[in-house]
Amino acid sequence: MGILRSVCPTCGEIFAGVAAFDAHRTGSFKQRTRRCMSRREMQTHGMTRNEKGWWMMPLVTNVAPWFVEMTPSSTKPPDRPL
Numbered sequence: 001m002g003i004l005r006s007v008c009p010t011c012g013e014i015f016a017g018v019a020a021f022d023a024h025r026t027g028s029f030k031q032r033t034r035r036c037m038s039r040r041e042m043q044t045h046g047m048t049r050n051e052k053g054w055w056m057m058p059l060v061t062n063v064a065p066w067f068v069e070m071t072p073s074s075t076k077p078p079d080r081p082l
Contacts, residue, residue: 016056
């Protein structure tokens with residue numbers, strides 16, 4: 001199964017998934033200021049393009065929280081006194 005993509009009908013940008021698509025929309029529904037972020041705004045928020053040129057969220061939001069927190073020192077068992 002491949003990566004799902006979302007195409008914005010307003011700005012035409014392609015996103016690697018619904019979360020990235022949703023993140024590029026900004027403004028208020030109530031005040032009717034909803035709009036697409038500019039490319040510069042998306043980059044400022046940590047979004048990057050993958051090898052296909054699709055916008056994606058920063059890596060830390062695309063992986064499970066336990067994976068982000070895992071470091072080489074936390075993967076080994078704690079030292080135990082003899």
